[in-house]
Amino acid sequence: MNNIASQENLMRFFQVQQFLNYEASLLDSWQLDTWFELFTEDGAYFVPPTDVSAEEADPTKHLYYIADNHARLQERVIRLEKKTCHAEFPRSKVQHLVSNILLLGEDEQGRILASAAFVIYRTKNGQTDMFVGNYRYVLEERDGNLKIARKVCNLALDGLRPQAKISIIL
Amino acid sequence: MNDPLIIDDMERGQFKVARRSFTSQEIFEQERDKIFQNCWLYLGHESELLEPGDFVSRTVANQNLLFVRGRDNEIRAFFNVCPHRGATVCREKKGKAKSFQCMYHGWVFKNTGEIAHLSGEPAYAKDFKDEGNCNLRALPRLDQYAGFYFISFKQDIEPLPDYLAGAKDYLDIVANQSTAGMEIVGGTQEYSIRANWKLLVENSVDGYHAETTHATYLDYLMNTNGSLSATKLAGKGYDLGNGHAVIEYSAPWGRPIAQWIPMWGEKGKQELDQVYAELVERLGEDKAKQMATLNRNMIIFPNLVINDIMAITVRTFYPTAPDEMMINAFALGVADESEWRREYRLSNFLEFIGPGGFATPDDVEALEHCQRGFQAAANAPWNDISKGMKAKQASFDDELQMRAFWREWNRRISTIEEGSSHE
Numbered sequence: 001m002n003n004i005a006s007q008e009n010l011m012r013f014f015q016v017q018q019f020l021n022y023e024a025s026l027l028d029s030w031q032l033d034t035w036f037e038l039f040t041e042d043g044a045y046f047v048p049p050t051d052v053s054a055e056e057a058d059p060t061k062h063l064y065y066i067a068d069n070h071a072r073l074q075e076r077v078i079r080l081e082k083k084t085c086h087a088e089f090p091r092s093k094v095q096h097l098v099s100n101i102l103l104l105g106e107d108e109q110g111r112i113l114a115s116a117a118f119v120i121y122r123t124k125n126g127q128t129d130m131f132v133g134n135y136r137y138v139l140e141e142r143d144g145n146l147k148i149a150r151k152v153c154n155l156a157l158d159g160l161r162p163q164a165k166i167s168i169i170l
Numbered sequence: 171m172n173d174p175l176i177i178d179d180m181e182r183g184q185f186k187v188a189r190r191s192f193t194s195q196e197i198f199e200q201e202r203d204k205i206f207q208n209c210w211l212y213l214g215h216e217s218e219l220l221e222p223g224d225f226v227s228r229t230v231a232n233q234n235l236l237f238v239r240g241r242d243n244e245i246r247a248f249f250n251v252c253p254h255r256g257a258t259v260c261r262e263k264k265g266k267a268k269s270f271q272c273m274y275h276g277w278v279f280k281n282t283g284e285i286a287h288l289s290g291e292p293a294y295a296k297d298f299k300d301e302g303n304c305n306l307r308a309l310p311r312l313d314q315y316a317g318f319y320f321i322s323f324k325q326d327i328e329p330l331p332d333y334l335a336g337a338k339d340y341l342d343i344v345a346n347q348s349t350a351g352m353e354i355v356g357g358t359q360e361y362s363i364r365a366n367w368k369l370l371v372e373n374s375v376d377g378y379h380a381e382t383t384h385a386t387y388l389d390y391l392m393n394t395n396g397s398l399s400a401t402k403l404a405g406k407g408y409d410l411g412n413g414h415a416v417i418e419y420s421a422p423w424g425r426p427i428a429q430w431i432p433m434w435g436e437k438g439k440q441e442l443d444q445v446y447a448e449l450v451e452r453l454g455e456d457k458a459k460q461m462a463t464l465n466r467n468m469i470i471f472p473n474l475v476i477n478d479i480m481a482i483t484v485r486t487f488y489p490t491a492p493d494e495m496m497i498n499a500f501a502l503g504v505a506d507e508s509e510w511r512r513e514y515r516l517s518n519f520l521e522f523i524g525p526g527g528f529a530t531p532d533d534v535e536a537l538e539h540c541q542r543g544f545q546a547a548a549n550a551p552w553n554d555i556s557k558g559m560k561a562k563q564a565s566f567d568d569e570l571q572m573r574a575f576w577r578e579w580n581r582r583i584s585t586i587e588e589g590s591s592h593e
Contacts, residue, residue, distance in 0.1 A: 048357075051263055063359065066524075086535045086536065
C-alpha cells in the first residue's frame with residue numbers, strides 16, 4: 001500500500017472513530033433529537049434476536065427485539081422524551097464504550113461498512129445492567145459529514161437476562 | 171402460614187391478595203411443589219417439530235427438557251438429563267438429530283429416547299440395559315391440544331382437555347385462523363424480570379392499565395398516519411374455569427388476521443377481505459367476526475399466556491426466586507400467510523409486545539416497582555383486585571380474570587399434601 005492510500009485509510013478510520021464516539025456521547029447525554037439527525041432519511045435501526053445467527057437474521061422473517069424504520073425510530077425518540085415513557089422516567093444513566101472499530105470496505109453504492117464492539121452500562125433504581133455485542137454500520141458521507149443509513153446491534157448475550165428490556169438506545 | 175393469602179368477600183365486593191404471596195420464600199417453594207409439579211405446563215408448539223429428528227431443548231419450571239420428533243414420527247418429551255450421571259445431554263437449543271450423545275461419558279440416545287450406544291458396555295452386567303434404565307427419561311405426561319404441547323411432572327393428573335376447561339374454545343380460535351395451520355416464527359424473545367411471576371400473570375390479562383402504563387404506545391398509534399381503525403376499546407372478561415381466564419375486546423389497532431388499518435393500503439385490504447371471506451365460509455359469520463376483529467388476552471393456569479392482539483404472542487414463564495422470573499415469548503403466525511402479512515405481524519408484535527417495544531419496557535418498570543413496594547408487606551399487606559366484582563358481566567378492564575387465577579392459586583396453595591413437609 002502506498003503512503004497516500006494508507007493516509008486516506010487512516011483519515012477514514014479516524015473520521016469513523018470520531019463519529020462513533022460522538023454518537024455514543026449523544027446517547028449517553030440523552031441528546032436524542034440530535035442523535036436522530038445523524039440518520040439518513042431512510043436510516044434504520046435493528047436489534048436482532050439472540051437465538052438466530054447474525055448472518056441469518058432477517059426482520060421480515062424473524063422476530064427481532066427492535067426493527068425500526070426511519071418513521072418508527074423517530075417515534076422511539078419522541079417516546080423516550082416523554083414523562084410517560086415510564087421505563088426511562090426518571091432517566092437512567094447510560095455509558096457506551098465503543099471499541100474494536102474495523103472498516104469493512106464499501107457497498108455497491110459507495111457507502112462505508114464498519115463494525116465495532118460495544119459495552120453499554122445502564123443504571124436505574126440502583127441496578128446496573130450491561131449490554132454487550134457488536135455494531136454493524138452502513139455510513140453515508142454527505143457534504144463531508146457521516147450519516148447512519150443502517151445500524152445493527154448484534155447482542156453477544158443469551159437473551160435479556162437479567163436486563164429484561166432494551167429501553168435505551170444501544 | 172395460618173393468615174389468609176386472599177380475602178374473597180363477594181358481599182362487600184372486595185378481593186385482596188396478601189403481598190407476602192409475592193415475596194415469601196416459603197410460598198415460592200410451595201408453588202414449586204403444589205403448582206408447577208402438579209399442573210399441565212406449556213412446552214412447545216407442533217410447528218417447531220415438523221420433521222423426524224427435529225428437536226428443541228427448553229427449560230420448563232427450571233428443568234431442562236428435550237422436545238423431539240423421533241424417527242418414528244412420534245413427538246416425545248424427555249428430561250434432558252443423562253440417566254448415567256446427570257449431565258445435560260443435548261446442549262443445542264434446536265436442530266435436527268438422529269441421536270444425542272452425552273458429552274461426559276459418551277452414552278448415545280436415539281431420537282426416540284432409547285439407548286443406542288452404552289460406552290464400555292462389556293463392563294456392565296449383561297441385562298443392564300433391559301429395564302430401560304439407560305434410556306432418556308420421558309416426562310410422566312405429554313399431551314397436546316390444537317397444536318399446543320403441554321407436559322406434566324405428575325403422572326396422575328386429569329386429562330389435558332379436562333384441565334383446559336373453557337380455555338379450549340379460545341385455543342381453537344388461535345389455532346383455526348387458517349386451514350394451513352399456525353407456526354412459531356423464528357426468533358425467541360428471552361428475558362427475565364426482577365419481579366414475582368404472578369405479577370406477569372396479572373399484567374398479561376390486565377385491561378385496566380393500558381391507558382396509563384401504555385400512554386406512549388397509544389400516542390404513537392395516534393401519531394402514526396394510518397395506524398388506527400375507528401374501533402373503540404371495549405369488551406368483556408370471562409372466567410374459563412380451573413384458573414384460566416380471558417378478556418375479549420375490540421381495539422383500534424390493526425390485526426394481521428383480518429382487521430385492516432389504512433397503513434396496509436388497498437392491496438392489503440383486498441387480501442384481508444379474502445382472508446375474512448374464507449373465515450366466514452369455513453366458520454360462519456359470527457365466529458369469523460370474533461376471530462378477526464376481537465382481541466383476546468388469555469392466561470392458562472399457571473404460566474401460559476396467549477395474547478391474540480395486534481399480533482399473537484405465546485408467552486411462558488417460571489420463577490427462579492420469589493423476586494425473579496424467566497420469560498420466553500414466541501410469535502405465532504399463520505403458516506401460509508403472504509410476505510407482507512408476516513412482515514406487518516412481526517412489526518406489530520415487536521413495536522408493542524417485545525422487550526424493545528413501546529409497551530413491554532413500561533410493564534417491566536411497573537412490575538419491578540410493585541416488587542419493590544412489596545418490601546413493605548409487613549406494614550402495607552394487601553393488594554386490591556376488586557374492580558368489577560359486583561358487575562353482572564365483567565368488563566375487559568375489570569379484574570375478574572385475575573380473581574379467577576388467584577382463586578385457583580389459593581385453592582392449590584392451601585391444599586395440604588400427603589407427606590408435605592411444609593404444613
